[in-house]
Amino acid sequence: MGGNNVTPRLYIGTCGLSVWFSNDFGQTFERLLGTSGLYSETRVWALNWHPDKPGELLTGTNSGIHRLDLATNKFEHVASPMDAMEVWSIARSPSNPDLILAGTRPGALFRSTDDGKSWKKIEAPFPETCMYVIYPRVTKIQFDPRDNNLVWASLELGGVFRSEDAGLTWKKTSTGLISDDVHDVGVMHNGGRVMFATTNEGLHVSHDDGDNWKWQPFASKKPYTRTITPRADDTGVAFMTNGDGPPGSWGRLLRTRDYGEHWENAGLPGDLQSSAWLVAANRANPNLLFASSALGQYYRSDDGGESWEALPRRLTETRALAWVPIS
Numbered sequence: 001m002g003g004n005n006v007t008p009r010l011y012i013g014t015c016g017l018s019v020w021f022s023n024d025f026g027q028t029f030e031r032l033l034g035t036s037g038l039y040s041e042t043r044v045w046a047l048n049w050h051p052d053k054p055g056e057l058l059t060g061t062n063s064g065i066h067r068l069d070l071a072t073n074k075f076e077h078v079a080s081p082m083d084a085m086e087v088w089s090i091a092r093s094p095s096n097p098d099l100i101l102a103g104t105r106p107g108a109l110f111r112s113t114d115d116g117k118s119w120k121k122i123e124a125p126f127p128e129t130c131m132y133v134i135y136p137r138v139t140k141i142q143f144d145p146r147d148n149n150l151v152w153a154s155l156e157l158g159g160v161f162r163s164e165d166a167g168l169t170w171k172k173t174s175t176g177l178i179s180d181d182v183h184d185v186g187v188m189h190n191g192g193r194v195m196f197a198t199t200n201e202g203l204h205v206s207h208d209d210g211d212n213w214k215w216q217p218f219a220s221k222k223p224y225t226r227t228i229t230p231r232a233d234d235t236g237v238a239f240m241t242n243g244d245g246p247p248g249s250w251g252r253l254l255r256t257r258d259y260g261e262h263w264e265n266a267g268l269p270g271d272l273q274s275s276a277w278l279v280a281a282n283r284a285n286p287n288l289l290f291a292s293s294a295l296g297q298y299y300r301s302d303d304g305g306e307s308w309e310a311l312p313r314r315l316t317e318t319r320a321l322a323w324v325p326i327s
Contacts, residue, residue, distance in 0.1 A: 006285045006325045009070070011057060012292070013044030013320030019059065021073070023326075026290060026300050026311040037075035038066050047322040048090040050097040051283070057324065058100070058116075060087030065102060065116065070326060078116045091141035093166065095148045101167045103138020107155055111167050124170040130157040132181070140184045140227075141167075144193070152195070152210060154182035160197055162210050176213035177204055185210075186228040190236060190259045198225035198240065205260055218254065218263040226294075229279035231304055233286035239266060239305060243275020247294035247317065251276035255305055268299050269310050277318060284325040292318045 010022040012029070018040050020029045034040040038061070046060030057068040059075070064083040066075040077083075082104055089103040098115040107126040110119045130136045136158045144150035151163040152173075159174030160182055174180060179201040186196040195206040197213060202223030204213040217223075222244040231237040236259045243251035251272035254263045268276065274295035281289055289301040291308070296315035299308045 006288070007327075008282075008285070008288060008323045009326045010280070010290055010323045011047055011068075011321070012298075012315065012318055013047050013059065014296070014315060015043050015045075015317035015319050016041055017316050018042040019044055019047075019068070020315060026298055026313075029313050029315065032073060032075075036073055037077070039063070043086070043319075045086060045088040045319050046090045047320040048092060049282075049322055049324045050092045052097045053092075054325065054327065057322065058090050058092070060090050060102065060320075062086045065090065067116070070324065080110065080112075080116070080119045081121060082110055082119070086137065088137045088139055089141045089153075091143055091151070093148050094143055094145050099166065101141045101151065101153075103141050103153060105133075105135055105137030107136035107138055107158060109138060109141075109153065109167065109170070122167060122170065124153075124161060125172055126155060126161075127158050132157065139182065142185045142187060144187055146189060150209065152185045152187070154185045154197060155180070156183055157181045160185055160210050160213075173210035174213070175211065176206075176215070178202075178215050183225065184227040186230060186238065188230050188236070188238060188259050189234070194259050196228045196238075196240075196260060198228050200224050200245070203228075203240065203260075203263075216260070220252065220254075224248070224275065226275060226277050227279065229281055231286055231289070232281045232283040233304075237305065239279045239289070239291070241276035241278065241291075243272070243277075243294070245275060248275030249273065251293050253279070253291055253299075253308075266305055266308065268308050270297075272297060278321040280321040280323045282323055282325065288323065290321060290323055292321050294318065 043062040048058040065078040093099040159180040179199040253266040255266035298311040
């Protein structure tokens, strides 16, 4: 099970029941209670692991950022100007894990160059208010894996923004989006750079670093897309979550084998009772993947997403998913 001689641990961030984890490929889960150092009814929006910091997981919550020690499963609060804010997204530079970017609701970006010891709020042309969620939230921060000066951020609602200096300055790059309700941004390389943006009105693709976007239709009863996750082997395979809204009443996982040119049903088993929401991948074993629905149905693939197994435990509203190798 799982293959590749990697011992994985799955972490799940929930919207109101803190963080859960599994040491047996998702067959059973344990909850990190208040004795872990994080309030047991915390709302968790983001989980970030970096291969150069393998013993820890940064956690974005409704009470700022917390650092989870994977050896002890104990949280340490990371003091920051975000302590009274919802932290919706966290990213570390692929080449420098001490460089951290974090995005919040209300929509703002913060930057640390010393592994979270100090933070600076970054000026960005984000809207102050929006429809539906009142205050925009930074749903994703995405470093380019091959040019770490290039970073993108998505706003729900507010569009896509790009930085060309590792997060110091930002400009809006949303031309062609049919909706500014952006849930995720992703990047793949196929000789050039292919950018993806998922929205409430479907998938958008850019071949010029986000300067211009084109809506890309795919077969579905509803165009609502949430996240897009490349498989961690650079072969052109990626997974996109689809459903009928947040949290929705049905969902599907879609797969591309050709860098987003075509999409097919990835075949999650059974009936999803809410929108498909998240996929977790890790280069430690590209064949091991986990997926979740918005309301806490979980799935595992041991063969790179060719087949999927429904996991027995259901939890609650799920907003973050990560698996990490445990030494």
